[in-house]
Amino acid sequence: MASVNRRVLPGFSLTLGYTVFYLGLLVLLPIAAVFVKAGSLSLHDFLGAVWTERARAAYLLTFGTSFLAALTNVVLGALIAWVLTRYTFPGKRILDSLVDLPLALPTAVGGLVYASLYVENGWLGRFLVPLGIRGAYTRLGIVLVLVFVGLPFVVRTVQPVLEDLDPEAEEASSSLGATRWQTFAFVILPTLYPALITGFALAFARSIGEYGSVVFISGNMPFKTEIAPILIVARLEEFAYGEATAIAVVLLVISFSMLLVVNLLESWSRRHDR
């Protein structure tokens, strides 16, 4: 035999066909339909729908708050993953499973609860609002809920990497005279970069499309706290399918290019690493 089948399991062509078919059916086809629907507009109408001043303000808000939230999640998520992998304490299992809760909770409920916590007479709001910190119906509120919905993505991508970390490398580093900070910065952090970047990308992507929680906490004031998905819903309410999908296309294109950059960054950091 000229070629030996080196694969552990047979049936590559079958599984590949299955993969391509279902990805196409479940992901590519709907996205293509969005583009086709938006394509029903003339260029002039398309631009008229997607490039108004109000829409630009909404894109900026959506991407800005998503970016801030994903960044916050990288720090918070890494910290939580660290504590969960490095320490033992009572109730650790419970804490560990709490991390996934934002995924299971309908996001609208999350948004509603956050808003009622941070309003002036809410449990947190009654202390924060006198200090000038307004969580409900502000941009801060949007970042807060986006941190909430994005958190599991960072924790769950960083955690396994931390668990696999070789303790001997750390021991070697400290026996060679490195301080704890140096060990963290030059030994641990570099191996975490790819996972952190992936976590960032996932949390970021999740935030861009987030609708349910944000509409409840943002207050939806045009030019101030109105996110792009609200504009899409507004156009749908008017039965303007083409215009609605046109805005969706803009969101898709921007977020796809941002994710592409993040992915390139990730593969660069992986290569850099090895």
Next chain:
Amino acid sequence: MAHNPTGGTAGRRTAITALIVGALGLLACGKSRPGGAAQEVELLNVSYDPTRELWRDLNEKFIAAYEKESGTKVTLKQSHGGSSTQARAVIDGLEADVVTLASYLDTDAISKKGLIQPNWIDKLPSRSLPYTSTVIFVVRKGNPKGIKDWPDLIKPGVEVITPNPKTSGNGYLSFFSAWGSVVLRGGSRDDAIKYVTQLYKQVPVLDSGARGATTTFVQKKIGDVHLAWENEAHLEVREAKGELELVYPPISIRAEPHVALVDSNVDRRNTRKAAEAYLRFAYTDEGQEIAAKHFYRPTNEAILKKHAAIFPELRLFAITEIAKDFPDAHKQFIGEGGVFDTIYSPKK
């Protein structure tokens, strides 16, 4: 297949064939059911959110009445959601026999797709309106800000809760109502623009839908006055146990939740007769009483008068008094580049 021609397999095969034939037969029977001897009809009423209890009561009474009258047993299904979301579902193929949506625009959108005949509005009594409603004010106990009329809403320090007119039917109806309160009392277009601009400056939260606005007002205790549909305002006040009060402004818009048969669906499903009887039932005295019980204004004048205690008289204006028609009002005031868009423009 045929390499094991033992009697057992052959017998089993016959059995399977019989089963398949039987199943097909059953299926065929199922398909022909509407025209068959068994007098049974299933209707789907696609409606909007707050009518759930109203139609449940109407359904119950209708089922009994219709079986007695025609011998046909009706099963009724209800579907609820945001009004225009429901309209989109019907356009996209949800097999509604009747639609009972919140706004003319929603029914009209279905009609424009050819599912409902163009002259639908004249096919049922009172322009296809078994009941109407309006927009009124809900205020906190004792009405501390002294809100009685539309101009009171823009007094300094008054916070108004109303949903986003772009995403909510309740929201745009409130907008039209505010607009009409100015222009129908002698104000100019500029006065109206000034009024609504100030009004929306005093809206701290633009919820995306009516339910969100109610939550903001009732649960989170934000705002001094909530612009709500009359029927929902009544429920809101009843549930607040003395914390809230109703205020009737002297003038407001007439909310028109039209009902309509979805012609192409009832014809295909062969349910026209029952569906029409169903909608007409809402106009009977019994149906009108149920509407009143759920705080919808019955279109039957006598029954409306009977319940004058819960339906105080006020000047209810039609959309045609402030615009050509509903689509025109929407385009002028709410649509892209309309009056509402200029309110928030940062260039002001």
